[in-house]
Amino acid sequence: MNHDLHDRYVPDTRLYEGVGGQLYRGHDSLLKRDVLIYLVSEKAVPSERVMHGEAALEILSRGETTDGIFYVLEYIPGLLLSQAGVKLSLKEALGMSRQFVSILLEACAVRGRGLRLTADNLWLTETGEVKVIDSWSVDEAAIGHEIEQVFRLIHYIMFGDVKLVLPPAQIIEELALSYAGDPFIIRKSLRGMARRAEKKAADRYEEMLAQTFEDITALYQYIKNTQLAAGKKAVDIPVKKERIVESEEPPQSRLRDTRRERAAMRGQKKKKRSNWTMPRIPARIITMLAIGLVLLIGGVAAFSGSGTDSKAQTPATDKPVAGVEVPDVGGMTLAEAGQKLDAAGIRYKYYLESSFSKTGTVFKQNPQAGERISRVDSVELWVSQ
Numbered sequence: 001m002n003h004d005l006h007d008r009y010v011p012d013t014r015l016y017e018g019v020g021g022q023l024y025r026g027h028d029s030l031l032k033r034d035v036l037i038y039l040v041s042e043k044a045v046p047s048e049r050v051m052h053g054e055a056a057l058e059i060l061s062r063g064e065t066t067d068g069i070f071y072v073l074e075y076i077p078g079l080l081l082s083q084a085g086v087k088l089s090l091k092e093a094l095g096m097s098r099q100f101v102s103i104l105l106e107a108c109a110v111r112g113r114g115l116r117l118t119a120d121n122l123w124l125t126e127t128g129e130v131k132v133i134d135s136w137s138v139d140e141a142a143i144g145h146e147i148e149q150v151f152r153l154i155h156y157i158m159f160g161d162v163k164l165v166l167p168p169a170q171i172i173e174e175l176a177l178s179y180a181g182d183p184f185i186i187r188k189s190l191r192g193m194a195r196r197a198e199k200k201a202a203d204r205y206e207e208m209l210a211q212t213f214e215d216i217t218a219l220y221q222y223i224k225n226t227q228l229a230a231g232k233k234a235v236d237i238p239v240k241k242e243r244i245v246e247s248e249e250p251p252q253s254r255l256r257d258t259r260r261e262r263a264a265m266r267g268q269k270k271k272k273r274s275n276w277t278m279p280r281i282p283a284r285i286i287t288m289l290a291i292g293l294v295l296l297i298g299g300v301a302a303f304s305g306s307g308t309d310s311k312a313q314t315p316a317t318d319k320p321v322a323g324v325e326v327p328d329v330g331g332m333t334l335a336e337a338g339q340k341l342d343a344a345g346i347r348y349k350y351y352l353e354s355s356f357s358k359t360g361t362v363f364k365q366n367p368q369a370g371e372r373i374s375r376v377d378s379v380e381l382w383v384s385q
Contacts, residue, residue, distance in 0.1 A: 011037045
């Protein structure tokens, strides 16, 4: 490696070497910052139609070496997509593929077709953004196969590197079969995008890309909505059978409930009779009844007072509070939260939702921690995705 590449930029660590060239992580000795240095072995006329903006790494400098040219690019914390080692779900891969199509749209507007859209030419930042590294070269073999490149990238970030060059039809079939639901809609949508690319790639390329972006977004939303709907119906995880048996009310409580219902019915009947007017009673009879009632109460009190010393009065006890206390599972992973709720004998169900919290952790729960809940009810958890 020639460390006299430039008086200012020094390559340090090689990240990639392939057909396109060599990519190094280096540093700017003048401004004391990290940079990426891309070496191209063949001397060629540098293209002036390079990409600028959010879709590509910004070019900071450019120069020549004894056997080629080099580009100095901005360094954003991250790594090559080919080195990320991620294996995403179909929904997550479709979400990332929208960035792939956005890159093609920006390239079409700035520099035309022929962008090399491969895993070793894409930089994945720590925030999940995807940016092009080599935005100046023209790959003639990529022209007319842009959507196929997108499908291959989706397959790559889902299943990893495949040594064979799979035909597009097989890629579409494997993507459809990876869906947990009915693969028919996935297969039909991807085939429709591929057919549109074949028909419109020549004369209506930009329109084809825009429609593909909308179709991928619609497919992403379809999978997201079906997962949420399935989660609301089927994610309600029951606790073990013996816990359910323990949570059933004893026969005595059911009898008390029946008595309360009968008392309520009698109360309703009394309300219906409230229109009845009491006949007038002579004052003399009322006076005699009052005197008799006073004498009766005095006798009963005297009789009961004589027995209070021999009988110990039982102290009043507070009724136990019904239900179990909901533990605090905020910030835990779904597995940790599930273990804690299972230990408390509480059912739970969860929803996947975008948030600023760490992916896979609980950022909201209902009821809140400390509240009490019946064992037959469920705690709702919201998990960040």
